[in-house]
Amino acid sequence: MGAGHGHRLHYHGHSRVHRAPAHRKLVVLLAFVLLVVATPREWFWAHAGYAALVVGVILAARVPLGYIARRMVVEVPFVVFAVLMPFVATGPRTEVLGLSLSEPGLMAAWALLAKGTIGVMSSLTLAATTEPADVLDGLRRLRMPELIVQIMAFMIRYLDVVTADLGRMVVAMRSRGVDPRSPRHWPALARTLGALFIRSYERGERVHLAMLSRGYEGAPRS
Structure with missing residues (x-):
């Protein structure tokens, strides 16, 4: 990490x-x-x-x-x-x-x-x-299923990445006169969040394909 x-x-x-x-x-x-x-x-x-x-x-x-x-x-x-x-x-x-x-x-x-x-x-x-x-x-020592631990690890790892993406999208909205806090512009904010979800989902698929190409078999490799 x-x-x-x-x-x-x-x-x-x-x-x-x-x-x-x-x-x-x-x-x-x-x-x-x-x-x-x-x-x-x-x-x-x-x-x-x-x-x-x-x-x-x-x-x-x-x-x-x-x-x-x-x-x-x-x-x-x-x-x-x-x-x-x-x-x-x-x-x-x-x-x-x-x-x-x-x-x-x-x-x-x-x-x-x-x-x-x-x-x-x-x-x-x-x-x-x-x-x-x-x-x-600690979760591994407590016998938490490895797949759940890996999901949590990736969530932590990419939280900053997704947050940075959202920050850049909000800056782009404001530069175009859209205020995310205004109810008038909530539809634009909803579309932005939808685009962020799709972008994050596609990133997850690309990361998974990259892991498979490097020999990932369900467990982290050191």
């Missing part, structure tokens, strides 16, 4: 969390997420303890909290959905700041926000303290 690929989430450091074996961190993350999901949503203090534990690990790894917070924007769609749940859910209603909200909807929104935020923070902590290549090696 070439330098510069797959390092957008990784924060370079030398803490004990960084040095811990990747396969152990993967097992701990999976067990922790399952524990958070299985915890009843009425156990508010338990969720607060989980969040404090994750923050403690982040501080122990010497990763700035702002570094993690900026990357939690991936959770925004779930936050929007959680905010809407008390308004659209059925069941008994309660008054909050003059608004009539569903009590089951409030509890569901709380559970989604709490469990989702803790899960995202945990995953970002793993990504910030573990190199992508180490994650792939």
Whole structure:
């Protein structure tokens, strides 16, 4: 994996969390997420303890909290959905700041926000303290099917390539007076994304043919 690929989430450091074996961190993350999901949503203090534990690990790894917070924007769609749940859910209603909200909807929104935020923070902590290549090696040690590991490796390798393609296409759109953020130009943005998908698919086929021509038989060759 070439330098510069797959390092957008990784924060370079030398803490004990960084040095811990990747396969152990993967097992701990999976067990922790399952524990958070299985915890009843009425156990508010338990969720607060989980969040404090994750923050403690982040501080122990010497990763700035702002570094993690900026990357939690991936959770925004779930936050929007959680905010809407008390308004659209059925069941008994309660008054909050003059608004009539569903009590089951409030509890569901709380559970989604709490469990989702803790899960995202945990995953970002793993990504910030573990190199992508180490994650792939950890998955192999955990007996993950080799084909899935290879797919993930190529996804990481070509993520920057696809992102760069999208950046160039957006620059071309703006130079032609198209604003991707404007609803008026969303049809043009949709066509651009479609073209990007086709281009990426064709690139994948060319890479696969090149691998076959070099003797690829379903497993990486060193």
